[in-house]
Amino acid sequence: MDARFTAEQDDIRRTLRELLHKRCGPEEVRAAVDTPAGHDPALWTALAEQLGLPGLALPEDRGGAGCSVTELALACEETGRVLAPSPLLATAVLTAPLLLALGTDAQRARLLPRIASGRLTAALAVPGPALTTALALTGHDPRGGWAGGGRAGGVQARRADGGWRLYGQVEQVLDGHSADVLLVAAHAGGFARSRVLLFLVRGDAAGLTRVRRTALDATRPQARVQLRDTEAELLGTDRVDVLPALARLGETAAACLAAEAVGAAARVLERTVEYAGQREQFGRPIGSFQAVKHRLADVYVQVQAARSAAYYAAWTAAQKTREAHEETAGGLALAQALQALRSAAAEGIQLHGGIGFTWEHEVHLYFKRAAGDELLFGPVHRLRAHAADAADVFEEAGR
Secondary structure: OOOOOOHHHHHHHHHHHHHHHHHOOHHHHHHHHOOOOOOOHHHHHHHHHHHOHHHOOOOHHHOOOOOOHHHHHHHHHHHHHOOOOOOHHHHHHHHHHHHHHHOOHHHHHHHHHHHHOOOOOEEEEOOOOOHHHHOOOOOOOOOOHHHEOHHHOEEEEEEEOOEEEEEEEEEEEEOOOOOOEEEEEEEEOOOOOOEEEEEEEEOOOOOEEEEEEOOOOOOOOEEEEEEEEEEEEEOOOOOOOHHHHHHHHHHHHHHHHHHHHHHHHHHHHHHHHHHHOOOEEOOEEHHHOHHHHHHHHHHHHHHHHHHHHHHHHHHHHHOOOOOHHHOOHHHHHHHHHHHHHHHHHHHHHHHOHHHHHOOOOOHHHHHHHHHHHHHHHOOHHHHHHHHHHHOOHHHHHHO
16 A cells, blocks of 8 residues: 555545635635525636536546545645535535435436536435435444434335425435435335335425524535425336445545544644744743643544554555455545544634633634534444444454
8 A cells, every 4th residue: 555645646635725825714714604505606617617626536538637535635634624615515425425326327427527617516315314324424324224214204205207206304404405316315115125225316306495503613514404295206127226326435435524523623733833833921922832732633643543544544445455454444544634623623722711712703614513423423432332343353353
């Protein structure tokens, strides 16, 4: 394994950082999240047209750049540094890989080039607060019970007039209020032979209601999606086994989320170190006190360890064949990155003193990202517990 980045990967990181530095400062972020879309469409267009970000990990014959998960994770690390609100996670990380893996040739030809160009945004709708269970990061349900059953919760699919109709509700859909197309997980086939299938739903479909929810982390917009006898298109065929595809997506998504959290943690640590060199107590900068140095050094070690874990998870996710111990790399990297971000944000608030406790300060955006990500993709102890179970750690220890 060569751990060094290629010149092309370094160029992606550098170019993206320069663009985001110019167009995505704290004031621009706050302005973007207050818009109806929850992000700056002009910035999204620039990311798509100048850098090809939405299609970074899509094949060239589908309009993408033909890169791997590693490049996508590096891009997520840079967007995480500035907490850039954009449809990148929902579209390129959570939805596009499923379209590529499970869609028919016609569906791929119709959707993927438009996603790669940035003209089409997409969102994955998983019923209930079960996204990490569906992605096999905090649990495993071989029957897909997390998809619910229509009126009893979740989404139910039924055949009608030669097509499919969906009925149900999904509470937490990232960028679900603004996405042009939704990829909805639903139960089909009744109780005895029920199975989970994925369906494409147009953003303007009849019977579809989408309401943006108030979220702890405004840089990650969420929506409540209601489907009332809504026309839908089956992704792929009804013979496709969706659950293994979602589990494979989980490793990719976890690697990208871990890289994103590492970028955010590194940035808030940089700002805290900078401020510690400026803020004075007893006639000297607080950064000169040994206790403060130790606290910042502890966070630095956490961030660097999390960065290594995130890069390794991205590398393993990009491999076509993986060893058994690599199957849990994404979940463990995400747990370590979320913990590092939480520590960095907490220390940032403490060491910024009185100004750090005001909601208007930039450091609170990172604190909300840390708390919000744990609610959405954690918590940390469940990510680690599931990875331990998957690797039979406790069974091996008991022998």
